[in-house]
Each structure stands twice: as structure tokens, then as C-alpha cells.
Amino acid sequence: xxxxxxxxxxxxxxxxxxxxxxxxxxxxxxxxxxxxxxxxxxxxxxxxxxxxxxxxxxxxxxxxxxxxxxxxxxxxxxxxxxxxxxxxxxxxxxxxxxxxxxxxxxxxxxxxxxxxxxxxxxxxxxxxxxxxxxxxxxxxxxxxxxxxxxxxxxxxxxxxxxxxxxxxxxxxxxxxxxxxxxxx
Amino acid sequence: xxxxxxxxxxxxxxxxxxxxxxxxxxxxxxxxxxxxxxxxxxxxxxxxxxxxxxxxxxxxxxxxxxxxxxxxxxxxxxxxxxxxxxxxxxxxxxxxxxxxxxxxxxxxxxxxxxxxxxxxxxxxxxxxxxxxxxxxxxxxxxxxxxxxxxxxxxxxxxxxxxxxxxxxxxxxxxxxxxxxxxxxxxxxxxxxxxxxxxxxxxx
Numbered sequence: 001x002x003x004x005x006x007x008x009x010x011x012x013x014x015x016x017x018x019x020x021x022x023x024x025x026x027x028x029x030x031x032x033x034x035x036x037x038x039x040x041x042x043x044x045x046x047x048x049x050x051x052x053x054x055x056x057x058x059x060x061x062x063x064x065x066x067x068x069x070x071x072x073x074x075x076x077x078x079x080x081x082x083x084x085x086x087x088x089x090x091x092x093x094x095x096x097x098x099x100x101x102x103x104x105x106x107x108x109x110x111x112x113x114x115x116x117x118x119x120x121x122x123x124x125x126x127x128x129x130x131x132x133x134x135x136x137x138x139x140x141x142x143x144x145x146x147x148x149x150x151x152x153x154x155x156x157x158x159x160x161x162x163x164x165x166x167x168x169x170x171x172x173x174x175x176x177x178x179x180x181x182x183x184x
Numbered sequence: 185x186x187x188x189x190x191x192x193x194x195x196x197x198x199x200x201x202x203x204x205x206x207x208x209x210x211x212x213x214x215x216x217x218x219x220x221x222x223x224x225x226x227x228x229x230x231x232x233x234x235x236x237x238x239x240x241x242x243x244x245x246x247x248x249x250x251x252x253x254x255x256x257x258x259x260x261x262x263x264x265x266x267x268x269x270x271x272x273x274x275x276x277x278x279x280x281x282x283x284x285x286x287x288x289x290x291x292x293x294x295x296x297x298x299x300x301x302x303x304x305x306x307x308x309x310x311x312x313x314x315x316x317x318x319x320x321x322x323x324x325x326x327x328x329x330x331x332x333x334x335x336x337x338x339x340x341x342x343x344x345x346x347x348x349x350x351x352x353x354x355x356x357x358x359x360x361x362x363x364x365x366x367x368x369x370x371x372x373x374x375x376x377x378x379x380x381x382x383x384x385x386x387x
Contacts (some may be wrong), residue, residue: 055354058239059318086353111321113355 003064019151022061024042027172028125030069032165034078035118035130036071036155042135043046043106045071052130053112056085063090072156076131078165080173084124089118108148117150119166127165127180129158134181158183210252214302217340224305226333227369227383228344229298230266231349232315236325238264264295266327268313273332274308298372300341308333310347325355331362339384343375362387 024030033052039045048083052067066077092108095101110118118130132155138147155161159181166177214225269290290311293299310331317323333344343366350359370383 088354112317112355113325114356115352116356118355121353 027081027170030080030083030173031079031122031125031171032080032088032127032169032177033087033122033130034076034121034128034161034165035163036074036076036132037092038074038132038153038155039094039132040073040134041137042094042108043137043146044096044104046070046094046095046097046101047077048095048105049072049091050077051090052079052082052087054083054085054087055089055112057075059084067168071161071164074183076156076161076164080165083123086115086121087120087128088115088120089104091170092100092135100123106137110150125176127177129161132156140176161167191356198279214300217381218302220285222305223302224336224339225227225341225373225377226270226301226303226308227298227341227373228343229346229365229369230268230293230349231296231311231346232327232349235296235349236264236315236317236355257338264318265292266295266313267292268327268329269311270301270303270308271311273309274307298369300322300373304336307335325351326356327357328360331360334386336384336386339382341377341381341383343369343373343383343385343387345387 002105037047039047047068047070050068052064052066054062054064062080064082066079069076069078077089089110091110094106094108113119118133120128120130122128130152134151134153136149136151138148138149162177162181162184166174166181169177217225262281267290291299291301293301298379310329310333312329313327315325315327317325327349331344331347333342336342345362346365348361348363350361352358364385366385373381373383
């Protein structure tokens with residue numbers, strides 16, 4: 001039994017390792033980006049994942065999974081290693097949780113096109129605010145998939161967010177965030 | 185048991201036939217001018233400027249050869265191509281809940297190349313198009329349609345211009361122009377259909 005358990009674990013880890021993206025070790029040309037979302041009118045009450053898309057990176061390395069933190073009356077999605085180039089929020093994944101979570105993941109897909117919402121053209125290394133938004137779910141009946149609208153809203157202050165990021169950042173990105181804080 | 189087997193085969197055949205109707209036509213090159221008076225060949229081209237770098241494009245075929253045979257290859261729609269439709273002006277695509285977004289007179293047209301598509305001899309309206317950033321069909325860019333091409337009573341070939349979509353850094357279309365490149369298109373049409381072919385311009 002012990003042998004089979006080890007074998008299953010080995011197979012599991014091998015499969016999962018194939019899912020891992022390329023790890024960023026050199027942050028010297030990488031930027032910090034964050035976006036804040038409110039889910040009061042959206043399906044789900046907890047953000048469980050999200051991603052940014054860089055439109056200058058080749059396919060296969062253009063998607064950057066975000067960190068997620070419950071922040072104020074919403075959620076902060078952030079990444080410490082965004083490359084230069086046009087970058088936008090790609091997805092926000094939510095679930096409905098009250099203690100335990102349901103079995104549905106709602107994926108709010110912001111699409112590949114357009115720079116009006118949660119998009120920044122990163123021209124030099126820095127800390128970039130992609131904005132604060134409220135996601136509003138819309139029902140289209142039983143036979144059509146639901147859609148959603150996005151409204152600009154007031155989120156937590158920039159200082160609050162940068163102080164959180166400063167505490168969470170790695171050593172290479174901390175000076176960058178500290179400099180942004182000092183400018184406030 | 186034999187009855188169930190036959191029924192199963194019939195059901196599979198019906199489903200495959202129904203699904204095959206969802207596949208858009210990729211035939212964008214008419215080989216010969218139509219002998220029918222009510223048909224005409226549209227000639228033109230599409231371009232997106234600046235061009236979309238092809239390393240942004242994901243092309244990984246996940247279909248087996250038999251699936252490709254039955255349902256068509258997603259490769260036909262990914263890449264530097266525009267999936268759009270040429271619909272008689274004033275008509276509407278009939279859709280059901282089973283329709284794919286491409287239902288109707290739809291073609292997968294390579295960008296930056298001339299297309300030669302046979303249509304009814306009537307005013308034709310260009311439908312909104314889609315550019316696929318992946319062959320999974322999840323990342324798409326929408327291109328506006330609406331351009332109406334007037335009919336011509338007798339020409340065998342009608343030149344409709346080079347439709348130039350200008351985009352910004354975030355792949356949003358900011359401007360659409362129809363550029364007149366008639367001389368090149370006419371030369372290509374004569375080379376394809378013969379020197380006697382009659383060509384009209386309708387921009």
C-alpha cells in the first residue's frame with residue numbers, strides 16, 4: 001500500500017510540474033502591477049485567482065497568474081514580475097464561499113482586445129496601478145452564458161496597497177515599491 | 185442488438201451531419217469565373233496594421249486526424265487570417281441555439297493576400313470579423329463589418345478594395361479604410377481568369 005501511495009504521489013507531482021510556468025529569477029527589467037476589484041454585484045464572493053496578459057510576450061509566456069489578497073471590501077490582484085509592453089487584466093476567477101466554497105468557478109474574461117479597462121502600456125520599470133473596478137454580473141437566461149459589465153469605482157488608497165505590496169514583495173522589487181511609496 | 189447498433193450508427197451520422205453544417209467555408213479562391221449570370225466574384229484583401237506579430241499566436245493542434253476530417257481543422261482559422269462573412273445586404277443570418285458564431289456565409293480569409301470569393305450578384309455587406317489568437321478559439325479580436333459593396337450588372341469580377349484595419353497597442357481597431365489597389369488586383373484577376381475577364385470596381 002505504501003508503495004502504491006508513493007507511486008501515486010510521484011505521478012501526481014510529475015503531472016503538476018508540467019503545469020508550472022517559467023519561474024522569474026531576474027526582476028531587473030520587471031514591473032509591479034496591481035488591480036483592485038469589488039464583487040458586491042458579481043457572481044461569487046471570493047476571488048480565487050486571476051491573471052494579467054502581456055501583449056508583447058510570445059504565446060506561451062504571455063499570461064501572468066496573479067497573487068490575490070482580500071483587501072477592504074474587495075480583492076487585490078497583483079504581480080511582481082510583469083515585463084514591459086502593453087499589459088491588461090486577463091481574467092478574474094471567483095467562487096461563492098461561506099466557510100466552504102461551492103463547486104463553481106466563475107471566470108470573468110476581460111478579452112484580448114482593448115485598452116480601456118485595467119490596461120497599462122508598461123514603457124519602463126515601475127509600479128503600475130491598473131485601476132479599481134466593480135464587476136457587475138448580468139444574466140442572459142438559461143440558454144446563453146452570463147456576461148458582465150465593469151464599472152470604475154473607488155478602491156483602497158494607493159498608500160494602503162503599496163504598504164501591503166512592500167511587505168509581500170521579494171528583495172529585488174522592494175526598493176521599487178518603496179520608491180513609489182516615497183513619491184506619495 | 186443489431187437494431188441498437190444500427191440506431192447508434194444512424195445517430196452518430198445525424199450528429200456528424202449536423203455539426204458539419206457549422207463549419208465555415210475556408211474556400212477563398214474561386215478557380216474560375218461563374219457561368220451563371222446571378223453570380224459574381226469579389227476580389228479584395230484585408231490587412232491589419234501594424235501587423236500582429238505571429239509569435240503572439242498559439243497554434244497547437246489538439247485534434248486527431250479523424251476529428252479534423254469530421255469537424256474541420258482549427259488550423260484553418262488560426263494564424264494570420266480573418267474569419268468573416270459576405271452576406272447579401274439586408275438579409276440576416278438565421279441562427280439557432282446550436283449555431284456557431286460563424287453560421288451563415290462565412291469565410292476564413294488570409295490577411296495581406298487577395299481573396300476571390302464567389303457570391304450572389306447583389307449588394308453584399310461585409311460582416312463583423314474575428315481574428316483568432318489561438319486555435320482553441322478563446323482569444324479573439326473582433327473587427328468591424330458594415331462595408332457595403334454595390335452590385336454590378338454585368339462584370340464577372342468586382343474589385344472591393346483593400347480593407348485596412350488600423351489597431352492600437354491593445355489590439356483595438358481604431359480606424360478602417362478602404363484602399364484602392366485596383367491595378368494589382370486587376371492584374372492578379374486577369375492572370376487567374378484570363379485576359380478576357382471583365383472587371384469592375386466597387387469601393
